[in-house]
Amino acid sequence: MGKLGQVKHIWAFDGISLIEFVSDVTLDVFEQRHQVSLPADLRAYFKQLNGTGENYDSHMFQFYGLRDFKPIPEAYENWEGLTDYSRIVHTLKNPQQVYVFAHFSNHLYAYGIRLYASPASGQESGIIAGEIQNPIPQNEVYVICAGDYHLIADSFTRFIDLYLEDNEALYY
Numbered sequence: 001m002g003k004l005g006q007v008k009h010i011w012a013f014d015g016i017s018l019i020e021f022v023s024d025v026t027l028d029v030f031e032q033r034h035q036v037s038l039p040a041d042l043r044a045y046f047k048q049l050n051g052t053g054e055n056y057d058s059h060m061f062q063f064y065g066l067r068d069f070k071p072i073p074e075a076y077e078n079w080e081g082l083t084d085y086s087r088i089v090h091t092l093k094n095p096q097q098v099y100v101f102a103h104f105s106n107h108l109y110a111y112g113i114r115l116y117a118s119p120a121s122g123q124e125s126g127i128i129a130g131e132i133q134n135p136i137p138q139n140e141v142y143v144i145c146a147g148d149y150h151l152i153a154d155s156f157t158r159f160i161d162l163y164l165e166d167n168e169a170l171y172y
Contacts, residue, residue, distance in 0.1 A: 003157065004045060004048045007164070010057065010164075014057045014058045016053070016055045020050055020065060021048070021050055023047070024043075024047070026066065027043055027047070027066070030066060030069075034071075034115075035117055036097075036099075036116065037116060039156060041160075042113065045156060045160075046065070046069075050066060051064045059104075060104055060105040060106075061102055061103075062102060062104075063101065064101050064102060069100070069101055070099060071096045071098065071099050071100075072088055072096065072099075072100060072144075073089050075100045075110075076088055076100075077089050081107055082106075083108060083146050084146045087146050088144055088149065091147040091148070091149070094114075097114050097116065098115075098142065099112055099115055100144075104171070109145050109171065109172055110143075110145075111144070112144060113139050113140070113141050113142075113156055114140045114142075115139060138154040138155060139154070139155055140154060141155070141159040143170060143171075143172050145172050152170065
């Protein structure tokens with residue numbers, strides 16, 4: 001069983017039903033609309049799981065589906081909650097590149113992944129004379145609390161590893 005299969009198993013044990021899956025066409029439209037490239041591991045997440053809906057898992061995580069997957073300015077610019085997430089718009093470099101995909105314990109912490117322009121937009125990588133040209137950057141994952149943040153993973157897959165381990169890095 002793969003990592004997403006393990007997550008699906010945990011969520012099923014927690015009584016979370018997966019009902020809304022996303023197609024490749026829907027993901028392609030999302031990429032075009034937002035001018036980003038979804039990494040393969042994140043695409044697989046949306047196709048196989050697509051969030052917990054309105055439910056929290058037994059560790060108090062709520063994962064978002066594609067419909068609620070938004071860049072930080074859109075998600076938090078006018079935030080009115082106990083944790084003041086509106087500050088992150090001013091403290092995180094290029095917050096429009098970071099998309100929120102989950103939160104913990106009623107928004108005590110949020111989790112976002114940095115997405116870059118699609119390879120078709122000039123981000124193509126290649127090797128010329130033995131050197132990598134325009135390498136596609138890693139998709140950093142951050143834990144966010146109000147205006148503060150920490151880098152916790154260099155990919156969505158690594159974030160899932162931390163989640164499956166219930167690693168303390170998830171909790172700021």
